[in-house]
Amino acid sequence: MKSGSLRSGVQGRNFYGRVKGKTLKPAQQRYIDEDLSKLQIPRVTVGSNPERAPIDPKDLFGDGRPLWLEVGFGGGEHMVHQAQANPGVGIIGCEPFLNGVAMALGKIRRAGVGNIRLHAGDARDLFDVLPDACLDRAFLLYPDPWPKARHHRRRFVTPEHLRPLARVLAPGAVFRVATDIPDYVRQTLEEVPEAGFECLDHDLHSPWSDWHTTRYEAKALREGRQPHYLTFLRKSHDAA
Numbered sequence: 001m002k003s004g005s006l007r008s009g010v011q012g013r014n015f016y017g018r019v020k021g022k023t024l025k026p027a028q029q030r031y032i033d034e035d036l037s038k039l040q041i042p043r044v045t046v047g048s049n050p051e052r053a054p055i056d057p058k059d060l061f062g063d064g065r066p067l068w069l070e071v072g073f074g075g076g077e078h079m080v081h082q083a084q085a086n087p088g089v090g091i092i093g094c095e096p097f098l099n100g101v102a103m104a105l106g107k108i109r110r111a112g113v114g115n116i117r118l119h120a121g122d123a124r125d126l127f128d129v130l131p132d133a134c135l136d137r138a139f140l141l142y143p144d145p146w147p148k149a150r151h152h153r154r155r156f157v158t159p160e161h162l163r164p165l166a167r168v169l170a171p172g173a174v175f176r177v178a179t180d181i182p183d184y185v186r187q188t189l190e191e192v193p194e195a196g197f198e199c200l201d202h203d204l205h206s207p208w209s210d211w212h213t214t215r216y217e218a219k220a221l222r223e224g225r226q227p228h229y230l231t232f233l234r235k236s237h238d239a240a
């Protein structure tokens with residue numbers, strides 16, 4: 001996660017700023033909530049649910065539609081593309097970087113999509129309130145690389161994140177990972193199967209016909225780094 005200083009005062013979009021750590025200040029939270037309610041996008045409730053009681057995904061979209069999750073959507077390019085292309089699916093986007101949330105809100109508004117729900121925070125908090133096997137697909141696109149060896153345990157593809165992700169994914173659900181960091185590929189291929197997934201594909205060109213490039217990917221390509229696209233299948237919970 002990025003960190004930096006927060007601009008003070010409500011200055012339109014700038015107010016989202018960058019925050020240190022994961023906790024939003026009350027004023028930031030209010031500002032995001034106001035924008036979400038203007039757009040009629042319910043937040044996925046974690047903060048106002050101190051017991052972390054499971055939420056009913058049907059309450060998020062008002063029906064039993066398939067649910068997909070994008071972890072760390074950045075500026076929201078891919079999330080909004082998927083929402084437009086799949087109006088019958090409900091997409092939960094999760095991102096603690098507030099500039100990203102602000103960018104995504106703009107894209108959601110311009111695209112006029114109504115099938116996205118947002119959690120402006122850490123994916124682990126979201127996993128805590130989702131029931132078992134409720135998701136049909138998950139995307140982890142260019143997770144923070146944490147290149148130094150002593151920081152590898154901070155990567156998303158560790159048991160701490162993958163076990164709860166595996167719990168909320170239904171058997172047969174697809175988990176897509178993209179990264180431009182060769183050592184991240186290695187760790188992903190080791191850790192994800194350990195958490196109850198089967199690797200279906202590892203490609204250097206997107207194997208996904210519905211792929212939409214992300215801001216991070218565009219930068220990686222400009223800088224000459226090679227993307228890797230990995231596809232996993234959630235095994236049945238008994239087989240995990």
Ligand SMILES: C[S@@+](CC[C@H](N)C(=O)[O-])C[C@H]1O[C@@H](n2cnc3c(N)ncnc32)[C@H](O)[C@@H]1O
Nearest residue numbers: 072073074097122123141142143144214215216
């Ligand atoms: C390298 S950026 C890539 C963003 C976007 N997916 C893209 O490809 O442009 C990784 C993103 O993951 C987010 N992130 C890091 N840890 C996270 C966590 N525990 N839960 C959710 N998002 C997280 C960061 O805030 C950051 O925006």
